[in-house]
Amino acid sequence: MNDQDKKHEKILLRLPDVLAMVPISRSNLYTRIEHGEFPAPRKIGRTSVWHRNEVLGYIASLYPEQ
Numbered sequence: 001m002n003d004q005d006k007k008h009e010k011i012l013l014r015l016p017d018v019l020a021m022v023p024i025s026r027s028n029l030y031t032r033i034e035h036g037e038f039p040a041p042r043k044i045g046r047t048s049v050w051h052r053n054e055v056l057g058y059i060a061s062l063y064p065e066q
Helices: 003-009 016-019 026-034 052-062
Strands: 041-045 047-051
Touching: 016 026, 016 052, 047 052
Parallel strands: none
Antiparallel strands: 041 047
């Protein structure tokens, strides 16, 4: 893992950031989480956050290299 990957590994995203990266509705996002199709958020207090690398991994899985 290079330094850039380590830097991005620690970036946490809140819901508006995730929805900006994955243009689906909030309810669709949570449905995908329930079905194990999207990474589950972690809780920091009352706030849900996602690791940026997990969201990017999900996006990459939608568009596998051909």
